[in-house]
Amino acid sequence: MSDPKTGPQGVVIGLPAIYAQVQETDDKVDLLTNKIGELVAVNRRLDSHSATIAEHDQRIDKLEIVQAVLQAQQKPSTPWPSIVTAVAAILSSVVTIGALLVMGSKIAAALS
Known part of the structure; x- marks a missing residue:
């Protein structure tokens, strides 16, 4: 080597x-x-x-x-136009009943 x-x-x-x-x-x-x-x-x-x-x-x-x-x-909410219509219908019914009572009292007064 x-x-x-x-x-x-x-x-x-x-x-x-x-x-x-x-x-x-x-x-x-x-x-x-x-x-x-x-x-x-x-x-x-x-x-x-x-x-x-x-x-x-x-x-x-x-x-x-x-x-x-x-x-x-x-729950689905009710649309506001339906609510307004329902309130208006209730108020209209109250006014109509009031008018009928007034008419009834006038008729009763006229008959007596």
Whole structure:
């Protein structure tokens, strides 16, 4: 493998090159560790938001059920022209009865 006259054969990698490669790998691992930490934080926030959205969905479903029940309980209102007509008819009937009583008393007075 090695000849004392020519030196070692093949690829020779010195300690400084190995140390530089280890330092570069260490820096990359540190960078990845930081990125993974950020990713974990983002995933936790996403999980929290997903839970909040699920709670909101449940609350919206409950509100929709309550709204449907309230709409089913509502009675249709009578249109105002019908109410005005009914009141006018009642007043007209009262006036007519009053007029008949007055006429009846005049007839009774004339006959006596």
